Amino acid sequence: MSDLLAARTQMAMSLAFHIIFAVVGVAMPVLMVVAERRWQRHGDRIHLELAKRWSKGTAILFAVGAVSGTVLSFELGLLWPRFMEYAGPVIGMPFSLEGFAFFTEAIFLGVYLYGWDRISPRAHLFAGIMVAISGTASAVFVVTANAWMNTPTGFDLVDGRMVNIDPIAAMLNPASFPQTLHMTLASFAATGLAVAGIHAFLLLRRPNDPFHRRALNIALLVGAPAAILMPVSGDISARYVAKWQPAKLAAMEGQFATERGAPLRIGGIPNEEDRTTRWAIEVPKALSLLAFHDPNAEVKGLDAFPEADWPPVLIVHLAFQVMVGLGSMMAIVSLWSLWIRWRKREPSEHRNFLRAVVLVSPMGFIAIEAGWVVTEVGRQPWIVYNIFRTADAVTPMPGLVYPLVLFTGIYIFLALSSCGCCTGRSSTRRRPPISALANRPRVPRIHGSPPMSR
């Protein structure tokens, strides 16, 4: 394995790992705050228990997200020092703002988790709201930095060097709005439906359990509207990609030839050798219509670009199909939940609906991973689109396969441990009596030995 490939694999793995925890860290606090608010308004203890249960999940996942995010902030330099040296002055701004948002999130999460009996209910709810707001803000800032890599602005290029740097203009690059919107909605959709799926599964086994019924309702409240808005935001994103990153769009669609009235390909296998995409269902003129809102618009194919600047077409195309397919199913199930609500029914009483929610439960996270593959692999071979090549950014240190192996081991360990921890004893499945949870911060028992033993 070449050092460049090892570095790319390690970065991809780190991002793929971190994104799960980051996404949960954005949406989970909202679930927790809604539950606490309902407890404070209606005095239903089940809502209090839900808030505590979800805050436990938030604590575990936030901690893993925080440490994996720390790894990423160092990895930017450890793997791509030349990129950071080049781009640091331009994209440091959103990272700095993210630093403050993350700081706020960590402070108020500490207050929230350990402050149940130390501060007033109003202050406690406020802490939860601050966690939710700063979590979302962190995500927006980091995605803004990524957006700049797709559509770099805010500088003049003179002899390959960036001069007249304007970090605000860099943050307001064309990709910022579509990408941050898409990612924020995705966080709520994926987390909301994943949590809904867990409780739907348990409701199928124990119908009308009041705990899971309330949990399902809150999770759908957070997840379903976002999942329904995702296709709209996807349309905005697609039109921006068509305009600013035509090579990426061509790879996403398996479009090798430049043509007017280009068809939309559903599925299919692109082949870079003979420059065709086979076995796809082609909807005539639909791509031109979707990308430019004009059925006869010209869509640039990969033939408009030198082959050295092509992203890996097969991966990008397949990842895009996966993202759109899964996202569509999530939107349909979410519409179903709205329909049930519209008719003033309880979603928890429709067993087929519950089954559908269980089915889409993991899809949001798979779609997010696929979506990031589209964004990141679709930008290759560039680390900064059309300006700086990934191959020129990598560290000169040889033997990068060793840290790759090390971090692979760490991520596997963290994934298994956090799963074990979240689903372990006193998890959502087996809940202890409410009295054991109320009004007391968790004091960890540190060591099993009785005080007098050595």
Added chain:
Amino acid sequence: MSELFTLPVVIAGIMVVSLNAYVLLAGADFGGGVWDFFASGPRRAAQRTLIADAIGPVWEANHVWLILVVVLLFTCFPAAFAALSITLHIPLVIMLVGIVMRGAAFTFRTYDSQRDAVQNRWSLVFAVASLVTPVILGVCVGAIAAGCIPTDAGMTFASETFRDAYIAPWLTAFSFAIGATTLALFAQLAAVYLTVEAADPELQDDFRRRALIAQGGALASALLALVLAQREAPALSEGLLRGWQSIPLLATVSVSAAATAWFLHQRRFRHARVSAAIQASAILWGWPLAQFPWLLPRHLTIETAASPAPTLRLIAIALAIGALLLFPSLFYLFRVFKSRPARTA
């Protein structure tokens, strides 16, 4: 005066302030892990509970100070960030593993099954990571202070071996002496803070004794580092012993170190907490002051490494606004959790 306090210098100063906060806050959290490792005697379990209660609500916020330093480094001094990341790849990876394992193990221990076997396993991971990480952090600082971070590693000399470029710069006696000093200082800070947080006088005494031991260790290893610096980091040693700042610095360190020991001896723990914090801060500030105006001594000054002015100006504004948001929140966090002694088990 305005010549001295240029924008790059001010931002570099803010980075040292952040690092100082990291040392005083997160450093003590690492130190807590050290004392978890060395928990012993009849109150072993109580010691560990006290440590966990003290760290629990604040460690994640404390940890962010390091992120702030890293982000400011790559935004405002990107060339230095690149050089550090290349030459110190190996120790930084070890440090990251330590940071990940420490944080993850602490959280998992809090929320995982309360069975003894599970708890002991997480405790061990937490404690070992808390021991290793500060040493490596100190090693990285030592390598920077000794001027071992070139800006062209792996680029210029074809004859340069892997060992020359990626191991020799940090694998030195001096770096490890700084590593030992860092560990001892963190352990000392933790023990001193815990004397304040403990409600039970016997538990206070346990940590009082530990604070004094760590104090001895910190001073001994700092002296050793100073001696080694004569040979391995002569420029730093020159700055520490003969610069304009050396008299006030050495005076602050000696007075605060003596005061810490005296206050501990007198059981005036709140006073000891203040003087221990001053002592650790003075030792930390000795490093940037002695190597000023260098960022990476012998290779890169603060001015030459700095990003263009528009970036620095915006970052300065962001830092000012961020501080307005941050300090009230931090004050609130510490007032809620640190204003009265934690309950003892």
